[in-house]
Amino acid sequence: MTMISGLIVRLRALLRRHHVDAELNEELQYHVARDAERNVANGMSASDAQLAARRAFGNLTIATENARDAWRWRWIEELSQDVQFSIRSWRRSPTFVLTVVATIGLGLGLLTTAFTVFDAYVLRPLAVRDPELLYELFPRTNDQENRGFSWRRYESFRAQHDLVDDAIVYQFQPARIRGSSTLGQLVSGNYFDMLGVPPALGRALTPIDAAAPAGADVIVLSHRLWSASFGGDSSIIGRRITLRGVPLTVVGVAREGFGGLASAPMDFWAPITLSARLGGADPFGAHPAEGLRVVARLRHETTPDQATRAIGAWLGRATADDRVKDRITSVLLVYRGTSMPPSEEVYQLFAPLGTAFFLVLLIACANVANMMLARGFARQREIGIRLALGADRGRLIRQLLTEAALLAVPSALAGIVVSRFAIDLSVRAIFATVPPAFAERIRFIPLDPDARLAAFMFAAAAVAAIAFGLAPALQATRPDIVRASRGDFDTELRPSRLRHALVAGQAALSVILLISAGVLLAGARHAKQLDPGIRTRDVLQLDVSNRTRSSVIERLRADPQVEAVAGVHSPPLDGGWWVLPLRGARGQSEATNTNFVSPEYFSTVGLLPVRGRAFTLDEAMTHAPVVVVSEAAAHRFWPDRSPIGETLQLIPPSTDSALFGAFRTATVIGVVRNAIPGSIARDATSPAVYYPAPLDSGAMRLLVRTRGDADKVHAAIISRASAGDSSAVEEAHSLAASFDLQVYVFRAAYWVATAVGCIALLLTLSGVYGVVSYLVWQRRKEFGIRMALGASAASVVSLVLRQSLRSASIGIGAGVVVALGLSKLFAGSLIVPDPFNPPGYAAGVIAVFVACVVATLVPSRKAATIDPVSTLRADS
Amino acid sequence: MPAEKTELLQGTLDLIVLKLLRAGAANGWDLTQSIQVVSKGALDVNYGSLYPALRRLEAKGWIKGRWGMSDNNRRARFYELTASGTKQLDVERQAWEKFSHALGLILRTE
Numbered sequence: 014m015t016m017i018s019g020l021i022v023r024l025r026a027l028l029r030r031h032h033v034d035a036e037l038n039e040e041l042q043y044h045v046a047r048d049a050e051r052n053v054a055n056g057m058s059a060s061d062a063q064l065a066a067r068r069a070f071g072n073l074t075i076a077t078e079n080a081r082d083a084w085r086w087r088w089i090e091e092l093s094q095d096v097q098f099s100i101r102s103w104r105r106s107p108t109f110v111l112t113v114v115a116t117i118g119l120g121l122g123l124l125t126t127a128f129t130v131f132d133a134y135v136l137r138p139l140a141v142r143d144p145e146l147l148y149e150l151f152p153r154t155n156d157q158e159n160r161g162f163s164w165r166r167y168e169s170f171r172a173q174h175d176l177v178d179d180a181i182v183y184q185f186q187p188a189r190i191r192g193s194s195t196l197g198q199l200v201s202g203n204y205f206d207m208l209g210v211p212p213a214l215g216r217a218l219t220p221i222d223a224a225a226p227a228g229a230d231v232i233v234l235s236h237r238l239w240s241a242s243f244g245g246d247s248s249i250i251g252r253r254i255t256l257r258g259v260p261l262t263v264v265g266v267a268r269e270g271f272g273g274l275a276s277a278p279m280d281f282w283a284p285i286t287l288s289a290r291l292g293g294a295d296p297f298g299a300h301p302a303e304g305l306r307v308v309a310r311l312r313h314e315t316t317p318d319q320a321t322r323a324i325g326a327w328l329g330r331a332t333a334d335d336r337v338k339d340r341i342t343s344v345l346l347v348y349r350g351t352s353m354p355p356s357e358e359v360y361q362l363f364a365p366l367g368t369a370f371f372l373v374l375l376i377a378c379a380n381v382a383n384m385m386l387a388r389g390f391a392r393q394r395e396i397g398i399r400l401a402l403g404a405d406r407g408r409l410i411r412q413l414l415t416e417a418a419l420l421a422v423p424s425a426l427a428g429i430v431v432s433r434f435a436i437d438l439s440v441r442a443i444f445a446t447v448p449p450a451f452a453e454r455i456r457f458i459p460l461d462p463d464a465r466l467a468a469f470m471f472a473a474a475a476v477a478a479i480a481f482g483l484a485p486a487l488q489a490t491r492p493d494i495v496r497a498s499r500g501d502f503d504t505e506l507r508p509s510r511l512r513h514a515l516v517a518g519q520a521a522l523s524v525i526l527l528i529s530a531g532v533l534l535a536g537a538r539h540a541k542q543l544d545p546g547i548r549t550r551d552v553l554q555l556d557v558s559n560r561t562r563s564s565v566i567e568r569l570r571a572d573p574q575v576e577a578v579a580g581v582h583s584p585p586l587d588g589g590w591w592v593l594p595l596r597g598a599r600g601q602s603e604a605t606n607t608n609f610v611s612p613e614y615f616s617t618v619g620l621l622p623v624r625g626r627a628f629t630l631d632e633a634m635t636h637a638p639v640v641v642v643s644e645a646a647a648h649r650f651w652p653d654r655s656p657i658g659e660t661l662q663l664i665p666p667s668t669d670s671a672l673f674g675a676f677r678t679a680t681v682i683g684v685v686r687n688a689i690p691g692s693i694a695r696d697a698t699s700p701a702v703y704y705p706a707p708l709d710s711g712a713m714r715l716l717v718r719t720r721g722d723a724d725k726v727h728a729a730i731i732s733r734a735s736a737g738d739s740s741a742v743e744e745a746h747s748l749a750a751s752f753d754l755q756v757y758v759f760r761a762a763y764w765v766a767t768a769v770g771c772i773a774l775l776l777t778l779s780g781v782y783g784v785v786s787y788l789v790w791q792r793r794k795e796f797g798i799r800m801a802l803g804a805s806a807a808s809v810v811s812l813v814l815r816q817s818l819r820s821a822s823i824g825i826g827a828g829v830v831v832a833l834g835l836s837k838l839f840a841g842s843l844i845v846p847d848p849f850n851p852p853g854y855a856a857g858v859i860a861v862f863v864a865c866v867v868a869t870l871v872p873s874r875k876a877a878t879i880d881p882v883s884t885l886r887a888d889s
Numbered sequence: 890m891p892a893e894k895t896e897l898l899q900g901t902l903d904l905i906v907l908k909l910l911r912a913g914a915a916n917g918w919d920l921t922q923s924i925q926v927v928s929k930g931a932l933d934v935n936y937g938s939l940y941p942a943l944r945r946l947e948a949k950g951w952i953k954g955r956w957g958m959s960d961n962n963r964r965a966r967f968y969e970l971t972a973s974g975t976k977q978l979d980v981e982r983q984a985w986e987k988f989s990h991a992l993g994l995i996l997r998t999e
Contacts, residue, residue, distance in 0.1 A: 017950075022947055022948050022950075023948060036956075036966070037940075037944075039964070039966075040916075040917060040940070040965070040966045041940065043916070043917075043918065043959075043963060043964070043965050043966075044917050044918045044921075044936065044940075046963070047918040047959075047961075048918070050961070069936070070936045070937070071935065071936060071937045072937065075937060076936065076937040076940055076941070079937065079938070079940070079941040080940040080941045080943075080944050081944075082941070083941045083942075083944035083945040083948060084944050084947075084948055
C-alpha cells in the first residue's frame, strides 16, 4: 500500500511535471510570504521584511531543485533529456548518421543472417508436441559400432513404458512423384500420434497402416508437396499415386509447416511396412535388417542421462545372447526437438561463418568508433565547456552513450533489411549455381524471423553501441577542462593511440578474412583438379525401381547410345562407402573403403585391372568369395609381394551381415587403379576393395556408359529405357554432376569468404581513410609550420604515410599470426585440404596493404596542400 | 538569530516532522515555527532541507499533503500523518531512544 502510494506520487510528478512544479513553487512562496509577514509584525519595513525572509530561506532555486528531486526518478528524466538532446544533435549531422547506420547495419545484417540460419536449424523447436522430450537412439556395440533396430526389437522396446513414453521408427525414402524428385520417410504407424501432428486434410497414418508385416498401401503428403505438385486440390484424398512403381492411396495431407523430424522438410510419409517393396531393406523377415532409426519420446520425469543409462542397460539385456562383438553396450541419445541436433559437428559447421560475420561486425564497430572518436574530438570544446560549467562526467558519458544507443536502433532496423536481402540472395544464388541435376532436390526449412532473432538483434545492436560508443565517450570526457574549453588539443588529449590501435585491429581482421578466402580458393581449385580416377562425363547413374529393373536393363543394353551397363552398391561419387576393418592373411586390420560392384563395373567406369582380372558373371551370381583391390590397398596389405591369390578377411558389420556373409574370407583376383572412394574428402590413395554382386540385385544403382556427354543424351536414354512408365527410373544424373556437387561445397565456401573479405576490406579502407583524414586535420598547424620552415610536400606526405602504415603493418602482421594459428585449428578438416597456402597468404597481405596505402594517400596529399599562412593564423 | 544553534543530526528531521504532525495537520511554515518554539529556539531548521524532507516522506507514503486554507486565509499545503506514518513514527522513536540511550552510556563512561 505504502509502495503503491509512493509510486502514484512519483508517477504524477513524472507525468504532470509542470503542474507539480507549480505547486512546489506556490508552497515555497507561501513560506517566504509568511516569514515576511512575521517580520513585519516584528516591526520591520515591508521591503526589509521581504529581504530578511528571502535571506532566511537561503537559495530558493537549490531548495526547489532538491525538493523536486525527492519525487522524481531522476534517471528517467535525465534519460529523456539525453534522448532529446541526442536526437537534436543527430538531426544536425544526417550524413554522419547515415554512414553509421549503413556501416553498423551491414555488420549486424550479416551476423543476423548467420544467426537466422542457426536459429532456424539448431535452436527453434519443431512444431510438434513436447519437442524437448524427443531423442534419437543410437545403440552402440562394444567396438563403438552403430547397431540399428530391427522391427521386433523396436516393438519390444516400445512396450517398455518404464523406459520411454513412446517411440517411432523412421527411414528415409527418396522417390519421384509427378516427375519431381522428392524425399520422404517410411515411418511406424504411431508417428503422427506421438508427434501430435494433426492432418490438414483427410487423416494421418495410424498403427493399422503399418501393422507388420503387410501394412496398408497408403501415403500422407506434406502440405508443401500437395500445394506444389497437386495444386492444393482437396480431391487428392483417395486418389492413387505411384511411388517407385508401387501404387499407394493418398489418405491425408499433413499440417502446413510440418516437415518431419529431419534437417530438410520431408515431402511424404508412408508406412515402414512398404520398405522392401520400395527397394529398401526388409526389417520384418526371419533375418531382419537392423537399419531402423528410432526416435523415443522420453517420460516427463526422466532426464536424458537417466534414459541413456536405462535404455543402454535394456538393450544390453536384449542382445545378451548375441555374439560378444554384436552385443549392445551403450546407447547414444541425440536430441531431435530441432531440425538439426545441437551437436559438436553442427557447431563446427556454423562456427566459421558465425566467426567471419562477427569479425565483420567488429570491423564495422571499429570504424564507427573511429568516427565517433573523431566527432568527439571535434566536439571537445563543447564537452570541455560543459565540464567546466560543472557537468558531471558520468552524466556526460551517459549522454554520449545515449547518442550511440540511439544510432543502434536504426542500425538494427537496417540490419534486418540487410539480412532479409542476404538470405534471399543466398537462396537464389544457391539454386542458380548448384549443379542443375541437384537443384530440384534442395529444400530449406523456413527461415522466418522469430522472437529469438529479435532478441539476438537487440542484444547485438546494444553490444555494438557500447563497442563503438564507450571508448569515444571516455576519451572525449577526459577532464582536462581548461585545455579542452580552449580547444587546445595537445598531445595528452589526442586520442591517437586508441585510434591507431583500431586501425591496426581492422587491418588484422581484414587480413584474417582475406587469407581465409585465399586458402578456400586454393581448396576449391585443388578440389576441381582432383582426378576422380574414373570416367565421369559419359557415365550416367540411374536409380530404378525393383519392379521394372530387369526390363529397364534389357532396354538399356539394346539402346544404341549406350555403351555398357553396370551395377554398384554405393554410388561412386555420392558420398562415403562402407569403411570396414579388413585384414590380410597376416598383419593388422586396416580401415578400408568397401563396395559391391557388378562385373561390368570396371570396364564401364574405365577402371581397368592393372594385374589379374575382374569378376566373371558367374562369380557375381554365386557370390563367390573373390575380391578386387585398388593399388593402394594392394600396397597396404601386401607391400612386398603380388596380392593375386592372397586372401582378405572381413568381419561382417552387424547392420549388413547378410550382405557381407559370403565374404568373410575372399581371394584377391585383380588389382585396379586408385579412384576416389565416394567422397573427395577421402583421398584417391586411400585403400579400396570391391566385392562381386550381380547387376540385377535389388539394392544396386545402375551405371550407364553413354556414347557422348551423359548430361546431353540422358533424357533420350531414359525415356527409351522407361518405355512410358514414368516411375521406372527414379532418378538419373551423370557422375560428373556428382563430382561437381562435391566441388561445389568448396566453391560456395570460397565465394562466401571472398564476399566477406571484400566487405571487410572496404570497411577497412573507409576506416583508415577516416582516421588519417582526422589525423591530418588535427596536425594541420604542425604541418603548416613544417612547410613554412621549408619542408617539401613530399616529406609531409611521407610523414603521414609512415605513421599510418606503421599501425597498419602491425595489424597485418598480427593478422597473419592469427591466420596461421587458425590454420592449425582447421588442418585436417574437410573443407580446407591445405590450410597453409603461401599465395593465399600473400594475396591477403598485399590486398590489405595496398588498401591502407590508398586510403592514406588521399588525405595525406591534402596535408601537403595546406597553406602555411592560413593555418598559422587560425587560433586553433 | 540566537548565536548558539544546534545543527540537526542527519536523519532526525524526518522523526521531528512525523512527531509534530502527530498533533495534527500542519503546513511547512507552521512546522518550522513549531520546531523553534518547542525546542525553545535551540534547533533551527534549514528551510532548504525541510521541503525535500516533506516530499520524501510523502513519496514514502508516511504523510499526505493536500491544499487547504491557512489561518490568514491563504492557500497553503497541509500535511497530515497517514496510518503507516504513525507506525513509522513508533519505529523511529524507538530506534532513536535506543541510540540516545546507548550514546548516553558511552558518554557517561569514564
